Amino acid sequence: MDAQSLSPTQSSARQDREVVIRVRDIVVGFGDKIILDHLNLDIFRGEILGFVGASGGGKSVLTRTILGLLPKRSGVVEVFGQNLDDLNELQRSALERRWGVLFQQGALFSSLTVKQNIQFPLREHLRLSQRLMDDIAFAKIEMVGLKPDVAEKLPSELSGGMIKRAALARSLALDPEILFLDEPTSGLDPIGAGEFDELIRTLQQTLGLTVFMVTHDLDSLHSVCDRIAALGDGKVIAQGTIEDMMAAQHPWLRAYFHGSRARAVQVGRGAG
Amino acid sequence: MPQSALISVQSQGNSLAVAGHGLWTSEHAAALEAEVDEAAARHPQPADVNIDLSGISRMDTFGALLLDRLVRSWSSAGITPRVTGLSERYEVLLHEVERGIGKPRPPERHREKGLELVGRQVMATGRDALALLNFVGAVVSALLRVLMRPRTFRFTSMVAQLDRVGLRAVPIILLMTFLIGCIIAQQGIFHFSSFGADIYVVDMVGVLVLRELGVLIVSIMLAGRSGSAYTAELGSMRMREEMDALRVMGFDPIEVLVVPRIIALVIALPLLTFIGSMAALLGGGLVCWIYGDIAPDVFISRLKMAIDLNQFEVGMYKAPFMAATIGLVACLEGMRVGGSAESLGARTTASVVKAIFLVIVMDGLFAIFFASINM
Numbered sequence: 056m057d058a059q060s061l062s063p064t065q066s067s068a069r070q071d072r073e074v075v076i077r078v079r080d081i082v083v084g085f086g087d088k089i090i091l092d093h094l095n096l097d098i099f100r101g102e103i104l105g106f107v108g109a110s111g112g113g114k115s116v117l118t119r120t121i122l123g124l125l126p127k128r129s130g131v132v133e134v135f136g137q138n139l140d141d142l143n144e145l146q147r148s149a150l151e152r153r154w155g156v157l158f159q160q161g162a163l164f165s166s167l168t169v170k171q172n173i174q175f176p177l178r179e180h181l182r183l184s185q186r187l188m189d190d191i192a193f194a195k196i197e198m199v200g201l202k203p204d205v206a207e208k209l210p211s212e213l214s215g216g217m218i219k220r221a222a223l224a225r226s227l228a229l230d231p232e233i234l235f236l237d238e239p240t241s242g243l244d245p246i247g248a249g250e251f252d253e254l255i256r257t258l259q260q261t262l263g264l265t266v267f268m269v270t271h272d273l274d275s276l277h278s279v280c281d282r283i284a285a286l287g288d289g290k291v292i293a294q295g296t297i298e299d300m301m302a303a304q305h306p307w308l309r310a311y312f313h314g315s316r317a318r319a320v321q322v323g324r325g326a327g
Numbered sequence: 328m329p330q331s332a333l334i335s336v337q338s339q340g341n342s343l344a345v346a347g348h349g350l351w352t353s354e355h356a357a358a359l360e361a362e363v364d365e366a367a368a369r370h371p372q373p374a375d376v377n378i379d380l381s382g383i384s385r386m387d388t389f390g391a392l393l394l395d396r397l398v399r400s401w402s403s404a405g406i407t408p409r410v411t412g413l414s415e416r417y418e419v420l421l422h423e424v425e426r427g428i429g430k431p432r433p434p435e436r437h438r439e440k441g442l443e444l445v446g447r448q449v450m451a452t453g454r455d456a457l458a459l460l461n462f463v464g465a466v467v468s469a470l471l472r473v474l475m476r477p478r479t480f481r482f483t484s485m486v487a488q489l490d491r492v493g494l495r496a497v498p499i500i501l502l503m504t505f506l507i508g509c510i511i512a513q514q515g516i517f518h519f520s521s522f523g524a525d526i527y528v529v530d531m532v533g534v535l536v537l538r539e540l541g542v543l544i545v546s547i548m549l550a551g552r553s554g555s556a557y558t559a560e561l562g563s564m565r566m567r568e569e570m571d572a573l574r575v576m577g578f579d580p581i582e583v584l585v586v587p588r589i590i591a592l593v594i595a596l597p598l599l600t601f602i603g604s605m606a607a608l609l610g611g612g613l614v615c616w617i618y619g620d621i622a623p624d625v626f627i628s629r630l631k632m633a634i635d636l637n638q639f640e641v642g643m644y645k646a647p648f649m650a651a652t653i654g655l656v657a658c659l660e661g662m663r664v665g666g667s668a669e670s671l672g673a674r675t676t677a678s679v680v681k682a683i684f685l686v687i688v689m690d691g692l693f694a695i696f697f698a699s700i701n702m
Contacts, residue, residue, distance in 0.1 A: 152353075164668075165666060165667035165668045165669065166667050166668060166669035168436055180353075181353060181354070181356060181357060182357050183356055183357055183360065184357075184360060187356065187360050187389075187392065187393070189432075190392050190396070190428060191388065191389065191392060193427050193428065193430070193432060194388055194392055194423075194424050194427040194428060195388070195427075196427065197423075197426055197427025197430065198388075198423060198427065203427075203430050203431065203432050203433055204433040206432070206433060207433045207434070207435065207436040209666070209667065210666070210667070211665060211666025211667055212666075227388075229353055230352065230353050230387035230388050230389065260419070261416075261419050261420050261423050262387070262388070262420070263416065
């Protein structure tokens with residue numbers, strides 16, 4: 056309703072950029088509780104969009120609604136200009152090949168090795184020789200910064216950070232154009248989280264990805280996100296660069312970006 | 328010259344001009360791979376190769392990998408192909424892919440087969456038996472501890488389990504045993520009537536149901552219904568580190584989780600056996616009345632003569648032992664669940680199969696035992 060975009064000049068500057076995901080008037084609720092209330096959001100090609108909001112505020116709900124894992128009451132989700140509700144099963148499956156998802160806990164198939172996990176979407180969607188699939192798997196493992204011997208390990212034999220990287224490799228298996236990340240750095244130590252941010256940045260540049268990242272990590276927001284959207288009361292209350300967020304007057308945003316942890320990040324950045 | 332959609336090869340004298348076209352992406356990876364392999368096989372020893380990629384409209388990791396393979400197939404023969412016309416972004420991608428491809432790969436995960444598999448299975452069976460023995464010891468010691476300090480017994484938890492494995496199992500147990508009583512009586516009447524020995528059906532139904540079938544059917548039913556639930560519950564608690572949480576708070580998971588479950592089963596199974604046996608006798612009596620013209624009062628007086636308390640006792644004595652076996656096996660398998668969903672499934676299956684197997688073996692041993700003490 057108000058403050059959908061912070062300044063008119065910014066939105067006009069963006070008009071030439073291609074919108075890959077367009078969310079319009081989405082309403083999602085459980086029972087009589089409304090989680091997303093006529094929410095609008097655009098995601099542009101080639102950007103890393105950080106999505107912030109209070110815990111339990113519906114960040115994951117929006118992600119899951121875009122992915123089609125949750126039903127919506129009304130509204131439209133367009134991906135690559137196609138309304139998801141208008142697609143038949145075949146078109147939908149073709150579309151799903153163009154996005155990859157990194158779930159919060161990785162969601163690796165626990166009975167398959169990392170290599171088999173990465174090759175799973177390849178095996179299902181493409182008819183490739185085993186040699187090429189192996190090449191792909193090891194190339195992806197290298198890309199996400201894992202050692203080749205991880206390939207033959209089961210998820211239960213990996214550490215938390217390695218699981219995230221392996222799951223990222225699987226989500227990149229089909230070379231998607233859009234990557235959804237659900238709290239990619241949660242559960243990682245600060246050094247690991249920093250490396251993961253760096254990795255996402257590098258991959259985004261190498262593979263030309265569009266990244267939608269749900270995060271709580273102020274460091275990630277500062278270092279990798281091109282643009283940030285904030286969720287409050289079921290709506291996007293603000294979107295813009297980190298500087299815009301810092302300057303925003305909304306009380307929740309002020310608390311979020313000027314709280315003690317946020318100050319610590321800034322001080323760290325200033326000193327470094 | 329093979330002219331195709333994704334690669335074209337022009338040969339001038341001894342030098343090759345390779346040109347890429349179109350989309351070098353995942354959808355076309357299979358076709359591209361075939362063309363790449365063919366081009367490399369067709370021209371194994373060119374003097375000079377130039378790969379022009381200005382015609383490519385898009386390339387992803389798949390395309391980059393196959394380009395790398397094409398380059399490598401010639402460079403391993405001593406020629407260094409020139410790659411031209413690649414945009415800067417794809418240059419980075421190619422570089423990224425090259426980095427990973429050269430590294431040594433780990434050997435395939437080892438899979439046992441043949442003799443090795445047999446050997447490992449035998450060892451695993453041995454370990455299973457030891458683990459069961461160990462677990463019996465742990466449960467008994469936990470039980471003794473509870474006996475010494477009865478206040479630590481989880482009474483609420485036991486009652487909740489009793490409700491789940493006992494009370495809620497009553498309808499299905501009633502239905503199953505009733506039907507089996509009916510079937511036995513019907514078969515008996517059908518075959519016995521040809522000798523004019525209809526009345527002995529009552530003896531057969533009485534002995535069979537009270538001594539063997541009642542307890543056996545209820546045990547098998549509970550192994551499937553409650554044993555599997557125990558294994559799955561304890562298994563998923565293990566996967567989510569709930570067991571470890573209990574342990575670090577100073578609780579023994581066996582005392583908190585296993586003992587109430589096993590005790591609930593030991594109480595529930597004899598009760599269900601009794602209810603089940605009565606339902607089976609009712610079913611048998613009904614069929615005798617309707618199908619065999621044996622009136623209820625005749626059935627009951629004959630039953631009184633045919634059955635003494637011994638038959639009933641034999642069945643009831645067996646019940647708690649069966650319950651303990653099912654509970655121990657189910658809880659042990661639950662505690663052995665590993666990290667994966669597959670292991671949870673495997674353990675639950677193992678729990679039910681082992682419990683049913685052991686119940687039947689024990690029933691055999693009991694038969695020998697009771698026969699030798701003339702019961």
